[in-house]
Amino acid sequence: xxxPRLMNAALASVAALGLGLTGLVALGGGASADTTNLVVNxxxxxxxxxxxxxxxxxxxxxxxxxxxxxxxxxxxxTSSDDAQCTQTISVQPNSSxxxxxxxxxxxxxxxxxxxxxxxxxxxxSTNAWNxxxxxxxxxxSTTSVTxxxxxxxxxxxxxxxxxxxxxxAGSSPSPTQSSSSSPSASASASASPSASASSSPSASSSSSPSPTxxxxxxxxxKPKHWVTGYWQDFDNGATDQKISDxxxxxxxxxxxxxxxxxxxxGGITFSxxxxxQGKLGGYTDAQFKADIAAKQAQGKKVIxxxxxxxxxxxITNAAQATAFANSAYAIMQQYGFNGVDIDLENGLNxxxxxxxxxxxxxxxxxxxxxxMAPQTIDVxxxxxxxxxxxxxxxxxxxxxxxxxYNSGSMNGCDGGVYSEGNVDFITSLACxxxxxxxxxxxxxxxxxxxxxxxxxxxxxxxVVENALNCLAKGTGCGTFKPSTTWPTIGGVMTWSTAWDASxxxxxxxxxxxxxxxxx
Numbered sequence: 001x002x003x004p005r006l007m008n009a010a011l012a013s014v015a016a017l018g019l020g021l022t023g024l025v026a027l028g029g030g031a032s033a034d035t036t037n038l039v040v041n042x043x044x045x046x047x048x049x050x051x052x053x054x055x056x057x058x059x060x061x062x063x064x065x066x067x068x069x070x071x072x073x074x075x076x077x078t079s080s081d082d083a084q085c086t087q088t089i090s091v092q093p094n095s096s097x098x099x100x101x102x103x104x105x106x107x108x109x110x111x112x113x114x115x116x117x118x119x120x121x122x123x124x125s126t127n128a129w130n131x132x133x134x135x136x137x138x139x140x141s142t143t144s145v146t147x148x149x150x151x152x153x154x155x156x157x158x159x160x161x162x163x164x165x166x167x168x169a170g171s172s173p174s175p176t177q178s179s180s181s182s183p184s185a186s187a188s189a190s191a192s193p194s195a196s197a198s199s200s201p202s203a204s205s206s207s208s209p210s211p212t213x214x215x216x217x218x219x220x221x222k223p224k225h226w227v228t229g230y231w232q233d234f235d236n237g238a239t240d241q242k243i244s245d246x247x248x249x250x251x252x253x254x255x256x257x258x259x260x261x262x263x264x265x266g267g268i269t270f271s272x273x274x275x276x277q278g279k280l281g282g283y284t285d286a287q288f289k290a291d292i293a294a295k296q297a298q299g300k301k302v303i304x305x306x307x308x309x310x311x312x313x314x315i316t317n318a319a320q321a322t323a324f325a326n327s328a329y330a331i332m333q334q335y336g337f338n339g340v341d342i343d344l345e346n347g348l349n350x351x352x353x354x355x356x357x358x359x360x361x362x363x364x365x366x367x368x369x370x371x372m373a374p375q376t377i378d379v380x381x382x383x384x385x386x387x388x389x390x391x392x393x394x395x396x397x398x399x400x401x402x403x404x405y406n407s408g409s410m411n412g413c414d415g416g417v418y419s420e421g422n423v424d425f426i427t428s429l430a431c432x433x434x435x436x437x438x439x440x441x442x443x444x445x446x447x448x449x450x451x452x453x454x455x456x457x458x459x460x461x462x463v464v465e466n467a468l469n470c471l472a473k474g475t476g477c478g479t480f481k482p483s484t485t486w487p488t489i490g491g492v493m494t495w496s497t498a499w500d501a502s503x504x505x506x507x508x509x510x511x512x513x514x515x516x517x518x519x
Contacts, residue, residue: 038089038165039147044071051087058083067102067129067161074159077151083158084150086113090170091138091145097167099147100133105158107395110134110149111366116142121365125395129161143170148366152395154439224519226399226444226491227512228252228371229500230305234273238453238498242280243291243302246497247505249512252301253497254341254371257308258331266320266356267327268306268313270335285335292336303369304331305341313344321352325359332364339369339398348385354392361396372400373446373493376407376420376429382436391437401444401493402429405457412480420457424478426467430489431482440471440486446493449500449507461510464492472518491515 040051044061052059052073058081062074075083091097093116101110103124110132111121116139122132138145147165151158229250231243246253261267277283292302306328307313315324328340340360342353361368370393374386379402382391390400404426409419412428413435419425426445433443447464448454466476471489474481492511494500500507 036166036169038091038167038169039087039163040089042163043067043069043161044073045069047071049073049085052085053087054085055081055083059085062159065104065159067104067159069161072159072161073149074157075149075151076157077153077155082109082150082153084148085160086146086148087163088144088146089165091142092168092170093138093140093142095168096135096137097145097165098133098135099165100131101149101163102129102131102161103149103158104129104160105151106155107152108132108149108158108160109151109366110160111147112136113146113148114142115139115145119365123362129159150366153441223251223491223516225441225489225515226252226493227508227515228254228399228401228444228446228491228493229449229497229508229512230254230256230493230495232256232496232498233276235276235279238496239501240276240279241498241501242283243288243295245501246295247500247508247512248298249505249508249516250300250497251516252303252369252371253295254303254305255337256305256496257343258304258306258328258340260313261327264314266313266315266317266323268324268331269327270304270331289335296336296338301338301369302336303339303341303371304328304335304337305343305373307342307344312346315352315356316349317352318355321356322359324356325363328356328360329363338367339364339371341371341373342389343373345375348389350385350388350392353389357393357396368396369398370396371398373403374400375403376410379429379433380411381432387433387436390433390442394438394442397438397442399442399444399490399493400433400438401446401490402433403446403457403495404429405446405448405454407457413482414480416480418480421459421463422478423463423467423470423476424480426464427470427477427482428480430467430471431480434486439488441488441490443486444490444493446495447507447511449494449496450503452502453495453499461506461514464511465514468492468515468518487519 047061049059054075059073059075062072063070066072073085075085077083099112106127107125109121109123112119115136117137120134120136122134124130124132149160227250229246231246231253232238233255258268258270261269272285272288295302315321357370372390378384378386382388390397404420407420409417410429412418413431414428416428418428430443434440445464445467448458451458468489469476472485472487474485492515494507
């Protein structure tokens with residue numbers, strides 16, 4: 001994508017990338033004699049899901065894979081559901097609590113929602129029993145907290161046992177504790193982590209399509225498909241916008257861009273561009289943050305894009321990876337962002353960038369959004385730096401929106417050579433990413449919002465819609481037709497919402513509306 005302040009209107013380009021995690025921990029096989037466990041049915045020894053609310057059809061009780069006793073939770077995610085189970089528990093305000101659980105599975109996330117301070121989470125990916133633990137303090141007016149466990153989209157069954165929440169009991173029965181304990185009542189569908197989380201900027205466990213959590217919040221679960229638009233934090237001739245001005249069809253807004261810090265140690269910085277602030281009549285930090293929170297309250301996600309065309313952030317060692325994670329998390333907390341987008345167009349180191357992103361995901365927790373926006377040259381094979389990175393962070397990746405523009409001819413997954421600007425170019429390269437190992441819902445289509453937004457590669461809405469139909473249903477294809485269909489294809493992305501506004505919101509009203517209406 002174009003650099004924040006150096007790219008002119010004719011050369012503007014794009015970027016984007018996510019996972020939801022949460023975690024609990026148990027104290028050994030259960031609470032000790034002198035520990036008060038506030039969780040009801042903590043080891044599922046009732047032989048049912050009594051007092052737990054689990055996503056419909058995803059959870060049961062196992063008698064074969066258990067940590068202690070004779071029962072444990074067994075929940076199986078699908079391609080569109082992370083198999084979350086929750087329990088709401090009465091607590092005391094201004095009090096300290098420890099949450100724990102024993103878990104077993106490819107990805108298991110455990111954590112809290114509605115702490116009143118900063119929701120917490122942790123996760124593991126071990127096909128053997130291991131203990132997760134976290135702690136938190138409730139807010140001044142907090143009287144109940146929701147604890148949760150979930151797996152990850154498309155992964156195999158996870159198990160949980162001996163869940164413990166220790167601390168002062170609340171003064172009134174918990175909603176979950178006082179509900180019917182029949183299996184049918186307790187197994188009813190529950191909201192995803194993000195759906196049930198607070199929408200205030202201080203909340204931290206909204207869920208996303210990947211195992212991570214933010215300290216920001218936002219309501220609404222993972223959409224079936226993402227419509228991503230980049231919001232420009234600079235003026236380059238496109239329509240100047242506040243976050244509140246972004247068209248409602250966009251369910252994921254990437255704020256462009258964060259830059260390398262002055263130390264060059266892997267850390268990043270972000271602040272609103274003063275020129276843009278002036279053109280918007282004095283767009284203050286406070287209003288910017290309020291606009292982000294308002295979008296999140298509508299179920300949208302707002303993330304920070306790192307880099308851009310001229311971005312020079314370098315993550316090539318462990319210290320830089322940690323600096324990146326720490327600085328990115330601090331900015332997320334400061335502004336209320338749901339996650340980050342990686343748009344580094346001058347190369348990246350898969351090993352250390354993956355380490356940085358996993359560290360950030362662990363800090364952020366459930367609801368963390370991670371997107372990427374590689375150039376086509378960077379995703380031609382599983383060994384290409386961007387695609388290699390995406391595969392290493394597949395467990396926390398929300399979506400990778402390849403920039404199908406400003407590109408020469410490229411090889412598709414069938415070995416054919418395709419030129420940009422048509423259905424075949426998009427579908428054959430999207431096929432490459434899926435065949436390399438990304439889930440279809442982690443693969444998106446990035447195009448310019450208008451002919452002015454990029455040097456080349458603008459296509460009409462019908463081309464994008466045909467490409468989506470080809471990938472999802474096998475219709476609308478060109479000469480290349482995938483050997484199978486991917487109904488959960490991730491979605492679409494554009495550079496930028498400002499250029500889209502300058503073009504009568506053509507992208508939002510056509511590609512955006514079309515994608516949001518896809519089954």
